[in-house]
Amino acid sequence: MKGRVAVTGRGLLCALGDDAAVVHQALAEGKSGLRKVELFETVGLARPVGGEIVGFDAKSYLGKKNMRPLDRTARLVTTAAHLALEDSGWNTEARSGHEIGLVLGTMYGSVRTIAEFDRHAIVEGPSYASPLDFANTVINAAAGQTAIWHGLRGINSTIATGQTSGLRAIAYATGLIESGRSDLLLSGGAEELCFQSFISLERAGRLAGADVEPVPFGMDRGGFLPGEGAGLLMLENAELAARRGARVLAEILGCGVSFDPHRGQNEEQSVRASVCAVRAALSAAGIGPDAIGAISTSASGGPLDELEAKGLAEALGERARVLPVTAIKASLGETLGADGGLQAVIAVETLRKGEQPGIRGLHDLRSGFPFPLAGSKPRPLVSPNLLLYSMGWDGQHCAVVVSRTTES
Amino acid sequence: MTRRVVVTGLGLVTSIGSDVATFWEALLAGRSGIRPVGSFDTKDYSVHIGGEVMDFTPDGVESRIDLTRVGRASQFAIAAATHALKDAGIDPERLDPTRAGVSMGTTSGEPREVETYTDMLLKGDLSAIGPELVTRYPCGSIPASMAAALGFAGPNTMIPTACAAGNYAAANAMEYLRSGAADLMLAGGSDSFSRITYTGFARLGAIAPERCQPFDLNRKGMVPGEGAAVLVLEPADLAERRGARIYAELVGYGLSCDAHHMTASHPEGEGAARAMLSALKDAGLAPGEVDYISAHGTGTPTNDRLETLSIKRVFGEAAPKIPISSAKSMLGHTMGAASAIETAICALAIERGRVPPTINYETKDPDCDLDYVPNHARDHRVNVAMNNAYAFGGNNASLILKRYEGGR
16 A cells, blocks of 8 residues: 655745745746846856845854855755745654655756865865865765754655756655655755856856746747756655644645656657656546646746647646646746756645746747646636646656645 | 566676676676776875776767767766666667666766866866756766667666665665566666865875775775666566576665764764664565675775674674675775675675675774675675665665565
């Protein structure tokens, strides 16, 4: 018998705030978190605009304990974990005697930390390299630092599957709880904004041109602007949550993953991967496309949007015509490995409110666009099951069904 | 009904040989792959040795993608995957691509791409910076490139849990096979030698000046290395049906987190012991049934003492009777590849009734008083082998392999 997976808490940090209800409201109002980057020196960048978390200070959440060993990614994760733990009732006192784990999705860990470590060692000589920073060059550093900070002795894992990392972490954690291997797992994604990834995205031709507002599923689809954030859910064995009388916000009903070995270069193959991931998630959830009430996508304003829409439409069939669609990257930027975690936190709020934010800037749909209800305005859910979707240019696809909990 | 998971193919890229026969012969003969570092100049360092794979080239490796356009760790991984499929007698073109997945581990992904970035940056010419931190560096590109090279469309995962990553990746692959989400998984680890990793360990004072001497009283540290291992994992029923040679069965795994320190183990080996116990429980085995342990055995004073302590905590009176060896005495520490290479060693030990030595062992340490198979390989029938791995971030992972017996 598979264990059921309850969502009992959430923590998020993004360009639009640190509170799920506030961010949900801002998204519904069509606000944008994209602005001129202040976090680092932007000389050399053509268009230094992104979804920065302005003025983020982990100390304001976590107290005055020494923060020096934690880089920005670790601070984002430690803070989001703090918010999710508090939100779920697993505060420091309640945690004693329970093994809570963490599954973090991230594309880079911190490429800034690694690059800075290397640069410093080259400039100053290897004997001046920082041992403290070296510990953070490993890609699982943020998960490790967060475990140390909060005393999380359960399974600690990191998933790095590019832009799908956050959603994949939730899928992985769901599997661990379903199989009974773990009862309590924080999971989601995180990514920091930094010069290193920014300039490389620019050089890879991924970023929106100078005068273009990136609009997911919009007319242009020339590129996106980068963002940052952390979004974590507290996932819990539903029986344990019921026993402790926890407030259950939602339930993860099923997850599906697939891979497109042509990595977006062949439309038919990409669509097939989407169908595969969505069908696996629906099958695990024990529902059909007609039970889906809205979809949350990873569309960003880039060229993959078209494939994502086609793949989802193929997987959902006729149902596509009645579904509200959102794409939070419109307002938060391309948050890479953080996106799935942020999507999930927003989705839980969408289920609570019964209304899903629209897609900022999406005023006109291309003719033949398979989701006629996609647009900039918020829309009511058609039913209380949300399909979260993420795909990346590396070929990864992931689908997760999250549902408003009905007592059982 | 949970499916049983078996190992049916092995693929390796190591400093002592990259086909199974050469590797196994060298390992049993106690041949070391450690030499003066060749890939960069170590004149500014106080140590100069490493376990590099000399003369590696991806030429001749069959692939659907251009292997000159992926990083070194990806090249290793694709070469190892190709060897493993061949060893298993599987033609990738004849598989159902949607049922074939990849699960990999790494410590650093493709750190040489960061080094290239640093070199460009320090030349002061930002326009020379390319897209590689996006296109080649993210560690998720390792399994993604493997799947693209082979045409695999099943679950594709990178678990970058540093030096225990190979075991995490195998555990993840087991879950996909046990649950029926895939019918074949390539599981392993890959890491390339880099100045970043070398600088960090040198700065921590962790690198041995002349040789790696795990468990010896006068051990002076670890030696960074590189390589890859990929295992072909299949459900036992399918493997039997196609008449595959079965090396061993993967019967259990255990994961835990110290939540204690980024780079130092828990002072009583608490997390390591929990991982071993959890793996035994998963496998339904008693400690007394384990008859070989492949140690993490890095050769640092602390690791080897604490690993011995934790083995004694778990195995009690049986501990001195179990042969324990550290392949790192010969290969150095191949980081994210290490536990995958060591899983291959466990599979070979079970299949061939021989256990490899821990070389460079001269003087007994009163704190390390177990049987480390000093200097000479030994005939020893192995029914159950445990593979231990520990990592930065306090991550611990133990994997258990067992001689395969059909039926049940």
